[in-house]
Amino acid sequence: MVAPLRVGIAGLGTVGAxxxxxxxxxxxxxxxxxxxxxxxxxxxxxxxxKKRSLDLRGIHWAKSPLDLASDPNVDCFVELMGGSGEPALxxxxxxxxxxxxxVTANKALIAKHGVRLAKAAEKHGGAxxxxxxxxxxxxxxxxxxxxxxxxGVSRVYGILNGTCNYILTRMEQxxxxxxxxxxxxxxxxxxxxNPSFDVDGHDTAxxxxxxxxxxxxxxxxxxxxxxxxxxxIAPEDLRAxxxxxxxxxxxxxxxxxxxxxxxxxxxTMVPKSSSIAQVMGVTNAVTIxxxxxxxxxxxxPGAGGAATASAVVADIADVAxxxxxxxxxxxxxxxxxxxKAPMERHEGGYYIRLMARDLxxxxxxxxxxxxxxxxxxxxxxxxxxxxxxxxxxxxxxxPVPVILITYATSEDAVYRALEAVQxxxxxxxRPQVIRIEKN
Amino acid sequence: MVAPLRVGIAGLGTVGAxxxxxxxxxxxxxxxxxxxxxxxxxxxxxxxxKKRSLDLRGIHWAKSPLDLASDPNVDCFVELMGGSGEPALxxxxxxxxxxxxxVTANKALIAKHGVRLAKAAEKHGGAxxxxxxxxxxxxxxxxxxxxxxxxGVSRVYGILNGTCNYILTRMEQxxxxxxxxxxxxxxxxxxxxNPSFDVDGHDTAxxxxxxxxxxxxxxxxxxxxxxxxxxxIAPEDLRAxxxxxxxxxxxxxxxxxxxxxxxxxxxTMVPKSSSIAQVMGVTNAVTIxxxxxxxxxxxxPGAGGAATASAVVADIADVAxxxxxxxxxxxxxxxxxxxKAPMERHEGGYYIRLMARDLxxxxxxxxxxxxxxxxxxxxxxxxxxxxxxxxxxxxxxxPVPVILITYATSEDAVYRALEAVQxxxxxxxRPQVIRIEKN
Numbered sequence: 001m002v003a004p005l006r007v008g009i010a011g012l013g014t015v016g017a018x019x020x021x022x023x024x025x026x027x028x029x030x031x032x033x034x035x036x037x038x039x040x041x042x043x044x045x046x047x048x049x050k051k052r053s054l055d056l057r058g059i060h061w062a063k064s065p066l067d068l069a070s071d072p073n074v075d076c077f078v079e080l081m082g083g084s085g086e087p088a089l090x091x092x093x094x095x096x097x098x099x100x101x102x103v104t105a106n107k108a109l110i111a112k113h114g115v116r117l118a119k120a121a122e123k124h125g126g127a128x129x130x131x132x133x134x135x136x137x138x139x140x141x142x143x144x145x146x147x148x149x150x151x152g153v154s155r156v157y158g159i160l161n162g163t164c165n166y167i168l169t170r171m172e173q174x175x176x177x178x179x180x181x182x183x184x185x186x187x188x189x190x191x192x193x194n195p196s197f198d199v200d201g202h203d204t205a206x207x208x209x210x211x212x213x214x215x216x217x218x219x220x221x222x223x224x225x226x227x228x229x230x231x232x233i234a235p236e237d238l239r240a241x242x243x244x245x246x247x248x249x250x251x252x253x254x255x256x257x258x259x260x261x262x263x264x265x266x267x268t269m270v271p272k273s274s275s276i277a278q279v280m281g282v283t284n285a286v287t288i289x290x291x292x293x294x295x296x297x298x299x300x301p302g303a304g305g306a307a308t309a310s311a312v313v314a315d316i317a318d319v320a321x322x323x324x325x326x327x328x329x330x331x332x333x334x335x336x337x338x339x340k341a342p343m344e345r346h347e348g349g350y351y352i353r354l355m356a357r358d359l360x361x362x363x364x365x366x367x368x369x370x371x372x373x374x375x376x377x378x379x380x381x382x383x384x385x386x387x388x389x390x391x392x393x394x395x396x397x398x399p400v401p402v403i404l405i406t407y408a409t410s411e412d413a414v415y416r417a418l419e420a421v422q423x424x425x426x427x428x429x430r431p432q433v434i435r436i437e438k439n
Numbered sequence: 440m441v442a443p444l445r446v447g448i449a450g451l452g453t454v455g456a457x458x459x460x461x462x463x464x465x466x467x468x469x470x471x472x473x474x475x476x477x478x479x480x481x482x483x484x485x486x487x488x489k490k491r492s493l494d495l496r497g498i499h500w501a502k503s504p505l506d507l508a509s510d511p512n513v514d515c516f517v518e519l520m521g522g523s524g525e526p527a528l529x530x531x532x533x534x535x536x537x538x539x540x541x542v543t544a545n546k547a548l549i550a551k552h553g554v555r556l557a558k559a560a561e562k563h564g565g566a567x568x569x570x571x572x573x574x575x576x577x578x579x580x581x582x583x584x585x586x587x588x589x590x591g592v593s594r595v596y597g598i599l600n601g602t603c604n605y606i607l608t609r610m611e612q613x614x615x616x617x618x619x620x621x622x623x624x625x626x627x628x629x630x631x632x633n634p635s636f637d638v639d640g641h642d643t644a645x646x647x648x649x650x651x652x653x654x655x656x657x658x659x660x661x662x663x664x665x666x667x668x669x670x671x672i673a674p675e676d677l678r679a680x681x682x683x684x685x686x687x688x689x690x691x692x693x694x695x696x697x698x699x700x701x702x703x704x705x706x707t708m709v710p711k712s713s714s715i716a717q718v719m720g721v722t723n724a725v726t727i728x729x730x731x732x733x734x735x736x737x738x739x740p741g742a743g744g745a746a747t748a749s750a751v752v753a754d755i756a757d758v759a760x761x762x763x764x765x766x767x768x769x770x771x772x773x774x775x776x777x778x779k780a781p782m783e784r785h786e787g788g789y790y791i792r793l794m795a796r797d798l799x800x801x802x803x804x805x806x807x808x809x810x811x812x813x814x815x816x817x818x819x820x821x822x823x824x825x826x827x828x829x830x831x832x833x834x835x836x837x838p839v840p841v842i843l844i845t846y847a848t849s850e851d852a853v854y855r856a857l858e859a860v861q862x863x864x865x866x867x868x869r870p871q872v873i874r875i876e877k878n
Contacts (some may be wrong), residue, residue: 026589033588131586138577139586145569145580150465151753175619275738278717283733293576293744294722299714307732323762330471338834370615375696420602 001212004037005320006073011080012045012064012090014305015105015132015312017054019078022313026139029291030313063260065091069100076101076319078312084108084290094127096120103315105132111206112346114220115335128317134160134207135308138149138203138300140286145213146331152291155213157437160207162282162302163191164230164250168267169280172238172247185357190282200229201250201265208252208263213328213416215254217240218262218338220328225252226343227393228266237353237432240403241269245381246351247277251437262341267434269351274300274439287439293439326331349378349436352418352426354407355399356382362402362426369420370406373413378405399428405436440662443476444759445512449504449530451484453744454544454751456493456573463494469752473759476686482495483507504530507562508539515540515758534566535559535782538584540763542754544747545727550645553659554774557766567641567766568754573646574599576746578738578753581652584768586597592654596692596876599646599742601721602630602637603669603689605789608719611677611686617670625731637700638729639668639702640689646693647702650725652767654693655700659767664691665782667705674734676871678706679842683818685790686716690876701780708790713826715736726878749784753819783851790819791845791857793866794838795821801841801865808859809845812852817844836869844875 007014007023020040031040042060044067062068069091077095081088081101088109095102097120102108110117110133121128132140135158136354139147144156161163167181180386181197185191197203205225210404215218224270230250254263263420268292269276279285284302301307328335341367343389356362363382370377381403418431446462448455459680462469469477481499483506501507502611508516508530516534518541520527527548534541536559549556549572560567570580574597578586583595598604606620611832624630637777644664652659669689680687693702714736723741726734726817734744740746757764795801802821809816811824820842843857845853857870 022589026591029591029769030589032766033584035765137587137729138735139582142579142581143584145472146757147581147753148576148749149467149578149756150461151749152465183721187876189611195677240600271717275717278714280712290576290749293743293749294740294746296577296737296739298735299739301733304732310587310590310729310732314586318585319590321762323760326472326474330468334471359571 003034003206004039005316006039006041006075007036007069007078007316008042008062008071008074008076009040009078009080010044010068011082012052012054013080014041014222015308016045017052018305018309019080019312020054022309023316023385025367027315029106030317030320034317036320038316038320039191039218041344042068042071042074063270066094069095070098074100076103076316078316079104079106080312082106082108082418083147084112084232092117093120096124096126098205099124099126101127101319103129103312103319105312107133107206110221110264111148111209111220113329114210115332119332121327122332125324127324130146130313131315131319132308134210135284135298135300135302136304137310138284138286138298138302140211141214142296143298144211144288145325148288148290151293153288153290154291155253156215156286157251158209158285158286159249159276159279160204160252160286160302161198162284164345165196165206165279166190166282167199167249168230168233170236172242175239176303177234177235178233199231201227204250204252204265208254208265210253211252212261212263216256217330217335218261219335221338224338226264226266226340230267232432233267234432236401237434238431240353240381241351243348243381244405245272246436248275248434253437259345260341261338263338264341264343264345264396266402269436271439276439281340344415346411346435349410349438351434352404352414354421355403355429356402357426357428365426366402366404369417369424372420373417375385375409375413375417376407378407380404441475443478444649444755445478445480445514446517446755447481447501447507447510447513447515448479448519449483449507450515450521451482451491451493451520451871454747455484455519456746458519458751459493461748462755467691467755469759473756473757475870476597477755477759478767481507481510481513488506498597505533508534509537515542517755518543518545519751521545521547523551528552531556532559537540537566538563538565538756540566540568542751542758544569544696544751546572546645546649550648550659552659553649553767554771558771560766561764561771565765566758566763568757570754571747571750572650573736574723574739574741575743577725577737577741578649580653582737583650583727584764587727587729590732592727593730594692594694594728595650595654595725596690597725598688598718598723599643599691599725599741600637600689601723602634603643605629605720605721606638607669607672607687610672610674614665614674616757617672631688640666643691643704644687647693647704650691650776651700651702655695655775656769657700658774660777662702663702663777663779665703665779667703669706672706673871675840675875679792679820682791682820683844685709685710685875686711687873688715692876698784699780701785702777703780703782708726708873708875713830717782733784755856759776765839772797783854785850785874786847788877789845789853790873790875791843791853792871793839793841793860794862794868796838796865796867802866804863805841805843805860808856808863811859812850812856814856815846817846823878
């Protein structure tokens, strides 16, 4: 039997502690599956003194992440400290340069320095595994990197942020506002005190950049992702979506178009019958459209200590078995640069909600302005406003919501039409626009 | 660069032809991903004369599968002939004994001879990959074998047969009978002329035995699976399920119980909110419950030439990359025997539909008989029969459907209670019983 794989873990928070526990608990299964024992030989964390319910006897405590990464007794360096920069970056780089394998759950670091780290892994022969960085225990990295190795991907999209999906689910099911749901999510620990990273779509963008790289061979780059968050979504949008056969989800979408790879994060209308529309609460999901085959959807927990640790340990097991996948599926030199997609050129269907000042005249104006831009309508719904008179007719001053669903058109055309409608002064306020993604 | 992997393909039906095409089309991507070219060097099929839209110039035509498997110019033998016995068995065994790797999509063969073939692979060092055998392009084999290497599995269950799910979906959505839907499925090519293998659950049982082996380390054995098909399901069961918040699916379920690993295939009530309940038509899905983590569900095409070929080529790419997983995740000598679970000891909730001869008296009798067996009811629904008089009261002779949902109990207790009810002569016909699977 081969000597056991010696693992060093930097970071002993919820995930790190669970990884230590899991490797101990599953030691027999891990040895059977990988043909080699797996042993935690060294750890480090910010505070050695902190009370932990972990038995660390016989495990070396390294002075720093860098020391741990350079320890000749460590074969596999596991980075669970987080953060897009130091000390994680230098430690991982040191480990890779020493020919060690690295396992991390750090999406921010990969989104920022993934290419540089993949290059180091490739040069020195170690593995660089990060299944936990996207969708925790959902095996989406492995599926894109290995499971679809022989199939071209035309689109990959998903619900990659549990906080946003939790908020949208509650807004939809209880008719609450974004602000109310966010407050609840914060109270329940599903959202941070500063929620911007989640609700403005940046977390999703980091994960999407990683998926796009695996699917399309782009250099992972958060800056190439167009990003819009969910704070502008109103309960009436979710109600209208429901009536029209859609649900609203914050999606990350990476898609091959004639103009290149488009990467975007924004609130999206998805058909209620799609697998992705069924995903509720903090659950995550990713759908992969392979060329010529029906979509494959992977659903599961996108966060949480146990789910993240499960993916980390599976990555460690791959290292033990001697698997050395290219970190982004292809040699780094073959990864292509990608730029942010100009959204004005995006083509798709659109949901548009307007507040018409006066129904009859406005409908005619809107129809004309859309026709001028060659936009066809799939449906139009006029809603009775809160303020109606005794006959059910809108009160003089009350604007009437009008909801439009367009067939595929360019974003440019939509905005030109809406600007014209605004210039016509037949609507009040700014129109709400939500992109539609068909399955 | 390493020399290309030389692939030999036995069987050039829909899947085989698509594999040849895909390897050619994706040759650059395959080489980049696996660090090694992949080339089809030899093929064989029943008829060489048959017209195919394949360019086989430069590819050797072997006289027989066995010849192909023994060809020293072939590194990886791909078996796409099907059938649980010869000539596939001898050819695969010959290839493995020569130290070659083998890729197959043949679930029947694995369910019958999987352990024997895995032993040969283990002894001679070749890979034995069969991702396509269960759920085609859904990466469920890889996920169980590698993606959850560090996590104990407590249950794996799924919709593994598209024909059955297509029939149940149409029955539910259109209120049609089993016989009508089967006829349509046959007309559309979703069901065989002899549909028994699909609709009686045997196809699902073969796939389940494979999943159970990967999840629990059992020796794959179709004989260890309890099997019940869908032909007894009536439209009124699907209507009642809908009202009670359930859907009926043909599930394969493998679960760790105190008494051992239970493997069973039968029509199952699943909560409408579960991921598996959303899966419609010919689509397949598998849910994996890992210890301590929320369920992971993989959804996608379970059959079809392109989807199957996609999984076959991914398996070939793994061979090219040098990955040698243990075929069932563990060394063959560690796989444990498993026997068919005695269903009378199965514990779970039950749906029961009875035709009561006379409502008032029957309800009291049923309640008494269930109470005698310590069975608690979650709900009871009394349906008005087709024949009612002017006051809505049942006509004298018309039996009234009564639907019960029990809390978890043993199957034994359910059948004892129902036998007592039958002896009481308060119901007509045999009761319908469907097991409930909670998520």
